[in-house]
Amino acid sequence: MSFEYGLYVPGRSVFHRIDPRAKIIWALTVLAFSIYNGNYVMNPIYGGMIYASVLIALISSKPTSFWYKLFGGLSVAILFFSLLFWPASVPLGGKPLLVIPVLGWKYTDLALRLALSKAFLVLSPIIAIATIFITSRPGDLFQALVKWRFPYRLAYIPILALRFLPTVIVEIRTIIDAQKSRALELEKGSIPSRIRKYVAVFVPLMIRMMKSALELGVALDSKGFGAMKTRTFSKELRWRIYDTLILIMFTALYAVMLIVITRFLAW
Amino acid sequence: MATAIKIEDLWVRYREEEDYAVKGLSLEIGEGEFVLLMGPSGCGKTTLCLTIMGIIPRVIKAEVKGSVRVFDLDPLNASPTEIAKYVTIVFQNPEMQLVTTSVYEEVAFPLENFGLPRDEIKRRVKEVLEVVGLSGLEDRSPASLSGGQKQALAIASVLALRPKIIILDEPTSQLDPQGTKRVTDLILKLRKEFETTILAVEHRIEWAVEYVDRILVMSGGKIVLEGDPKTVFSKEIKPEEAGFRPPQVSEIAYKLVRSGVALPTIPISLNEALNIFRGILDERAASS
Amino acid sequence: MSEKAPGIYKPLAVIVAIIAIALAIWGSVTFAAVSGLIWEKGPAVWSWGAAFLSLGFGFWRVVGGIFWIVGTALFIMELAGFTIRNGRIVRQVIKWDSIDIAIAALVAAIYGGGLVATAGLIVIPGFTWIRPANMLSPVFGILFGIPGCVGLAFGNLIADALGGFLGFGSIGGFIGNFILGYIPYKLMKDPSLRSSRSVFEFYLWGVLVGSVWCSLYIAWWLDLVQAIAGLPPLFIWGWFAPFVMVNNAIVTAIVGPALAYVLYPPVKRWGLHWSDRITFIEKS
Numbered sequence: 001m002s003f004e005y006g007l008y009v010p011g012r013s014v015f016h017r018i019d020p021r022a023k024i025i026w027a028l029t030v031l032a033f034s035i036y037n038g039n040y041v042m043n044p045i046y047g048g049m050i051y052a053s054v055l056i057a058l059i060s061s062k063p064t065s066f067w068y069k070l071f072g073g074l075s076v077a078i079l080f081f082s083l084l085f086w087p088a089s090v091p092l093g094g095k096p097l098l099v100i101p102v103l104g105w106k107y108t109d110l111a112l113r114l115a116l117s118k119a120f121l122v123l124s125p126i127i128a129i130a131t132i133f134i135t136s137r138p139g140d141l142f143q144a145l146v147k148w149r150f151p152y153r154l155a156y157i158p159i160l161a162l163r164f165l166p167t168v169i170v171e172i173r174t175i176i177d178a179q180k181s182r183a184l185e186l187e188k189g190s191i192p193s194r195i196r197k198y199v200a201v202f203v204p205l206m207i208r209m210m211k212s213a214l215e216l217g218v219a220l221d222s223k224g225f226g227a228m229k230t231r232t233f234s235k236e237l238r239w240r241i242y243d244t245l246i247l248i249m250f251t252a253l254y255a256v257m258l259i260v261i262t263r264f265l266a267w
Numbered sequence: 268m269a270t271a272i273k274i275e276d277l278w279v280r281y282r283e284e285e286d287y288a289v290k291g292l293s294l295e296i297g298e299g300e301f302v303l304l305m306g307p308s309g310c311g312k313t314t315l316c317l318t319i320m321g322i323i324p325r326v327i328k329a330e331v332k333g334s335v336r337v338f339d340l341d342p343l344n345a346s347p348t349e350i351a352k353y354v355t356i357v358f359q360n361p362e363m364q365l366v367t368t369s370v371y372e373e374v375a376f377p378l379e380n381f382g383l384p385r386d387e388i389k390r391r392v393k394e395v396l397e398v399v400g401l402s403g404l405e406d407r408s409p410a411s412l413s414g415g416q417k418q419a420l421a422i423a424s425v426l427a428l429r430p431k432i433i434i435l436d437e438p439t440s441q442l443d444p445q446g447t448k449r450v451t452d453l454i455l456k457l458r459k460e461f462e463t464t465i466l467a468v469e470h471r472i473e474w475a476v477e478y479v480d481r482i483l484v485m486s487g488g489k490i491v492l493e494g495d496p497k498t499v500f501s502k503e504i505k506p507e508e509a510g511f512r513p514p515q516v517s518e519i520a521y522k523l524v525r526s527g528v529a530l531p532t533i534p535i536s537l538n539e540a541l542n543i544f545r546g547i548l549d550e551r552a553a554s555s
Numbered sequence: 556m557s558e559k560a561p562g563i564y565k566p567l568a569v570i571v572a573i574i575a576i577a578l579a580i581w582g583s584v585t586f587a588a589v590s591g592l593i594w595e596k597g598p599a600v601w602s603w604g605a606a607f608l609s610l611g612f613g614f615w616r617v618v619g620g621i622f623w624i625v626g627t628a629l630f631i632m633e634l635a636g637f638t639i640r641n642g643r644i645v646r647q648v649i650k651w652d653s654i655d656i657a658i659a660a661l662v663a664a665i666y667g668g669g670l671v672a673t674a675g676l677i678v679i680p681g682f683t684w685i686r687p688a689n690m691l692s693p694v695f696g697i698l699f700g701i702p703g704c705v706g707l708a709f710g711n712l713i714a715d716a717l718g719g720f721l722g723f724g725s726i727g728g729f730i731g732n733f734i735l736g737y738i739p740y741k742l743m744k745d746p747s748l749r750s751s752r753s754v755f756e757f758y759l760w761g762v763l764v765g766s767v768w769c770s771l772y773i774a775w776w777l778d779l780v781q782a783i784a785g786l787p788p789l790f791i792w793g794w795f796a797p798f799v800m801v802n803n804a805i806v807t808a809i810v811g812p813a814l815a816y817v818l819y820p821p822v823k824r825w826g827l828h829w830s831d832r833i834t835f836i837e838k839s
Contacts, residue, residue: 085789137369164664166668168669212661215363215364216363216660217654220656222351
């Protein structure tokens with residue numbers, strides 16, 4: 001969990017090699033099909049298939065274990081919350097199908113269908129979006145934004161923030177270690193007292209980082225940042241036929257799955 | 268030799284402070300000179316550098332009297348982009364100056380900002396990486412580099428724009444001997460290949476003493492001692508007063524002089540010291 | 556607030572602080588209750604979420620809608636270079652030079668990185684955090700103004716990405732966190748934290764109003780885009796909104812003023828304070 005390149009995890013997978021713009025369009029496709037399923041079709045099997053496709057995209061790009069743990073935990077949590085809240089939010093009829101022992105929650109077939117479809121509606125797009133960040137260099141994302149005519153100074157803020165993410169994490173860990181050696185136990189005590197202890201972490205961090213803001217600003221000036229209205233990119237993003245093909249393939253896959261499942265596996 | 272930096276009667280006082288941080292300082296540095304600025308902390312070194320860069324008063328508000336010229340530019344009233352073409356600063360902690368996630372991007376970044384054509388950028392990046400000795404590390408992340416390499420990369424990234432003056436803020440303070448050697452070599456190369464003027468703020472002297480043209484010693488907002496290393500260290504300097512240690516060989520020489528040994532000159536480098544001591548020993552051997 | 560005797564602010568500050576901390580404790584009990592899975596019998600009557608829901612979805616949708624519309628209008632206006640000053644809309648010039656970019660980026664990195672590195676306080680894995688780094692949001696707002704608020708917005712995006720919920724709903728979090736910094740920045744008359752009046756203002760705007768506004772803003776957005784974000788209204792209004800509100804109130808109430816107190820002088824000295832970096836163009 002060093003985040004050496006921000007969220008980017010270097011690699012040579014299929015997703016690493018496609019244009020970031022194609023990945024963004026892919027994520028929007030996932031979002032569109034998920035919305036359609038989550039609101040109109042409500043087929044958990046189809047939702048599960050989209051979910052599986054984004055999971056395959058994530059796993060094929062070989063992220064660090066941090067991401068596996070994160071999305072593993074998140075998938076369980078969202079399924080749980082969805083099952084807990086959706087049936088209670090919308091009163092539904094249907095055949096009673098499932099009773100959770102001990103807790104006594106009753107689920108009809110409709111309630112289950114709704115809860116599962118909604119859970120996949122939440123999960124698939126966020127994993128797709130995470131995959132973009134995991135497989136794209138911050139610099140390439142910056143270029144994609146600039147090519148889409150975002151003002152480049154503003155587009156640069158999140159990119160620069162991603163660059164300094166590992167620096168901040170290292171700084172915080174250093175400070176936490178230093179405070180621990182002075183017997184500041186961050187993991188003990190009630191929640192308010194634990195929060196209060198974080199002041200001892202954040203004050204030195206902030207003072208150091210704010211001084212750095214000045215240095216960073218001067219460094220950006222020294223590098224001529226913002227000197228020209230437009231800038232070149234020495235490694236230019238090129239949209240290749242390969243990117244188009246991948247997009248068509250995914251869209252076709254989602255469409256065909258939709259037709260097949262609603263026709264033959266209607267629940 | 269053209270004048271690179273010319274400062275006349277400079278006074279700087281920070282807002283909400285009573286005393287001036289720089290008090291009537293005048294200074295001239297020629298093009299291509301390698302100058303070391305030394306002194307205790309709080310003596311006004313940093314203030315001076317920030318004023319040369321125009322950061323004071325543009326960002327840090329302060330009262331500034333007197334004149335500063337950098338070649339034909341007045342940094343007190345110039346835009347940061349204009350200043351960047353003349354003078355640039357590399358801070359003590361290079362981490363905060365590396366703004367991208369790979370060595371290649373880092374060096375290409377300023378060239379891209381100035382909208383240079385793609386082939387030109389590639390050519391210049393290659394050239395600069397060779398000069399600073401980072402060829403072959405193009406795809407590494409700055410975070411994975413050693414301290415000396417980071418420092419070299421920070422210098423490389425500003426070098427691509429060919430600034431005439433580089434200010435180095437304690438360039439070696441966080442480096443091991445190997446890293447220090449890398450920076451020293453780089454400075455010598457810069458002077459030879461691009462005739463860059465270098466102003467280094469330092470506490471340590473050993474690494475540069477043989478190559479530096481001039482040493483400026485500041486105290487209480489003024490320059491109190493000035494000259495080539497030989498002259499500066501010819502009289503005894505007490506570290507606790509000056510805020511920096513003279514070269515170790517000079518310190519030994521001071522002790523010898525105090526204990527009554529007559530030395531022809533105070534040595535500043537190991538080789539020089541060896542020659543002098545050898546000379547003395549030979550003399551004694553001959554006379555006895 | 557007119558020129559009242561300064562003495563009145565001390566007791567007021569104490570009262571507001573007590574209210575904020577009381578709300579915070581009430582809230583933590585709620586989460587203990589919900590995560591203890593007592594929901595099935597209906598939310599416990601004393602819980603924060605139940606108090607929220609007892610007013611009805613309709614109430615929250617109207618109130619949240621007002622906060623949302625005003626908040627969005629302020630956000631767009633500020634980024635377009637206008638602001639409200641002395642009751643009038645005036646142009647403001649933020650240079651967005653390298654220093655502003657550096658401030659915004661570092662604020663975002665500290666906010667995002669702070670949320671990861673201090674994630675020792677996860678209440679339910681993956682979804683609900685006590686976010687200690689949130690204590691920084693009003694502080695960044697009052698120190699750095701608009702660049703600080705923009706940094707908070709981007710920092711929240713990074714935090715969302717690292718928390719695994721970067722999605723369509725994050726647009727609400729983006730502007731919601733901007734507002735969390737913006738409210739105290741704009742409404743505190745004395746940002747120094749060196750008088751009891753200033754501390755009172757911090758608790759009023761930075762802790763209470765900021766937390767409420769931010770949480771209702773995000774909740775209303777999530778409710779609006781329910782079909783896209785896929786979160787149930789019961790969760791949004793009965794759980795998420797009170798959670799965000801209470802989390803922000805807890806962490807900012809306990810340590811916010813101390814942080815702002817310590818950080819004000821160095822930021823002012825280095826010329827990074829917003830009042831040194833912004834110019835207003837007022838037509839006379």
